[in-house]
Amino acid sequence: MSRNPEAPIDSRFVQRWSPRSFTGKPITAGxxxxxxEAARWAPSTSNTQPWRFxxxxxxxxxxxxxxxxxxPFNQSWARASSALIAVLSAQQTIAPGTTEAKPCANHSFDTGAAWMSLALxxxxxxxxxxxxxxxxxxxxRQQLGVPGGFAAHCVVAVGEQGPRESLPQALQEREVPSGRQPMHAMVAEGRFTFSG
Ligand SMILES: Cc1cc2nc3c(=O)[nH]c(=O)nc-3n(C[C@H](O)[C@H](O)[C@H](O)COP(=O)(O)O)c2cc1C
Structure with a gap:
């Protein structure tokens, strides 16, 4: 499947992808x-920084x-990763310069931005x-002791990419960078002209 950009961009955006084969090389806490730290510098609503890892x-x-x-499907390949990260967010936040916790309508959106910074x-x-x-x-939530008021968004496996051949046959066939819908399916000028 094509992974060619339709407009000039920094190559790191297309080079990032989500393999399932990992070598198990240890990663340090540092x-x-x-x-x-990359995630920490993501933008957020009123700088509320709702993400938690x-x-x-x-x-x-x-x-x-x-x-x-x-x-079980994810367990079948994520065992060889070097670290697992639970991505959570606070549904109520105290904006800098204020003292009152308020519902944070964009906690998911902001945490999505932070996860992408982490991935890059x-x-x-x-x-x-x-x-x-x-x-x-x-x-x-139970395993990690996550209290109410925090959303659990996803788990991220981090590791060094391993050879495709180390995966079970069914996963080997899927171990290829995916393509994207065309630009016109997601970008319009002036008016919402999308069919779906
Ligand atoms: C929030 C989120 C949830 C995902 N869930 C899974 C999952 O449970 N198992 C899996 O193998 N991949 C999962 N993926 C990976 C996506 O399938 C992958 O990002 C998508 O196909 C695009 O491919 P790329 O990241 O290689 O560019 C998830 C990705 C995101 C962002």
């Missing part, structure tokens, strides 16, 4: 902090806690980041 390094109880909440920082450091919506939210 390296992971660079990923979170809980991580576990491979081989630690924290990794197992997150891993246990993944659906991972790429810049030679790692890959693969988001997963396939997890049991109730189990994740």
């Amino acid at each position: 390296e992971l902090m660079s990923l979170f 809980v991580y576990g390094l491979a081989g630690t109880p924290g990794f197992e806690s997150i891993f246990q909440a993944l659906v 920082q991972a790429e810049a450091m030679g790692w890959r980041a693969h988001a997963m919506g396939g997890f049991d939210a109730q189990a994740l």
Whole structure:
């Protein structure tokens, strides 16, 4: 499938992708902090910074806690990742310069921006980041002790990309960077002209 940009862009946007084959190379907590640091500088509504990350390094109880909440399909490949990150967000936030917690309508939107910064920082450091919506939210909340008032968005597997051949046959066939819908299907000038 084509992964050619329709307009000139920085190559890192098309080079980022979500493989499932990982080598298991250990990542340090320090390296992971660079990923979170990138996320920390994401823009957010009134600078409320609603994103929260809980991580576990491979081989630690924290990794197992997150891993246990993944659906079996994701468990089948994410075991070889170097770290798992639960991406959460606060549904109520206290904006800088204020004292009152207020509902944050854009907590999901802002946290999506932060996750993308994290993913691009991972790429810049030679790692890959693969988001997963396939997890049991109730189990994740319980495993990590996430209180009410916080949303659980996804789990991100971080690792060094491994060879396609190390995956089971069915996954090998899917281990290829995906394409995108054409630009005109998502960009219009002046008026909403999309069919769907
Ligand atoms: C929020 C979110 C949830 C996703 N859930 C899963 C998942 O549960 N399992 C999986 O293998 N991939 C999952 N993906 C990866 C997407 O399938 C992938 O990003 C998409 O096909 C585009 O491919 P690319 O990231 O390689 O460009 C998810 C991605 C996002 C952003």
